[in-house]
Every structure is written in structure tokens, then in C-alpha cells.
Amino acid sequence: MGVMSELWKGLRVTGRIGLRSLVGRGIVTTEYPKEFRTKPQRFHGRHVLNRYPDGMEKCIGCELCAGACPAQCIYVRGADNAPDDPNSPGERFGYVYEINMLRCIFCALCVEACPTEAITMTHLFEMSVTSREEAIYTKEELLMRPDGTVPHPRPDDPYADLSELEVADGWVRATAPSGSAAYEGVKMWQDTAGPASWDPEPDQETRDA
């Protein structure tokens, strides 16, 4: 009897919701993927590893992103740059870089932690996979090409809107650096994937002068 009454209660709720959407009140269902909603600028989608305008990789293999990740889904191994053919400015670069997207909670703490703005997030959320292995994005899939375009593991995926990869929030910090009021309202992210187009943050001495 108890089960039947619970069932009846559930059916009534479902019927009420159906009726409300039929008469066009309240509930709006987006018929994805036929219809698409504009995402907020800071939408957290799949990651991308960025380059500098000269093609150098921004990642220096410091592992701060991996340390900050609450889901422990980033694996980084740094290596020394070859002095005559460096991958990144400085001594080290990200030799191995992997993100297990099955564990990622898209919190963007990795983006916050990165000292070189190497890792940012795009607007792409279509990342269905058919095996656990496919869900591990390697450096090959994460690192943007030298021309600024972003690779996708399955470029022929009919369900993925790859133009979403062109839009990266690339934001750096949720709060002003060191709590400095001078940073209130200052734009700290770029609108598009690709080589960073914003002016670098001034060093502390310049800022405090």
C-alpha cells in the first residue's frame, strides 16, 4: 500500500511538470544538441595547454597544478630543456602531461595554481568516450598546435561542436593578487584559446610603486 501511494505521488508530480511544459509555463527544456544555450564566459570545459605567441610551450613542468588538483587527476613529469632546442623558456618543460577526465570535477583549481597561465579551460563539454583509456587526455591532445588551434582526440566526432575549443576562459585568478584593491575589475582572462593576448601582470615592485 505504501509503495503504491509513493508511486501515485510520483506520477502526479510527473504529470504536473508535463502539463506545465505543455502549456508553456515555467519549465523550459533545451533540445540538446539541436538547440544550444550560450555558455557563461567562465564556463569550465575541457582543458588546453597554451603556448606563447612565439610557439614556446608555457608549461614548465612545475607540477603545481597536480598538487592543487583535489581529484588528483593530473599527472605531470617535467624534464630539462635542451639548451639548443628548448620547448619552453627557462630550464624545464612539461615532458609528460595527462588529465584523467573521468576524475576531473572541472573546478579550475589547476588554472588558478599555474604560475605561467599554461593550463586554461575551454567551453567544450562534449567529451564522451568508449573506454577509460580514452578519458585520459595526454599532452598530445591537450597542447595547442603552434598555429594556436586546439586538437581534439576525435576530430570527426559528429556530436562535438569543435568550435567550442576556440573559446577559452583562460582566467587566472578568482580574487585579486595578494588582495590588492588595485586589481578590482581588472580583466584577468582571455576570451579565446590561442597565444595569450593580454598584457602580463606587473611584477610586485612595479605594482606597489
Ligand code: SF4
Ligand atoms: S579542473 Fe579541478 S579537478 Fe579538474 S584537473 Fe583541474 S584541478 Fe583537477
Ligand code: SF4
Ligand atoms: S600546467 Fe602550469 S602548474 Fe601545471 S606543470 Fe605546467 S606550468 Fe606547472
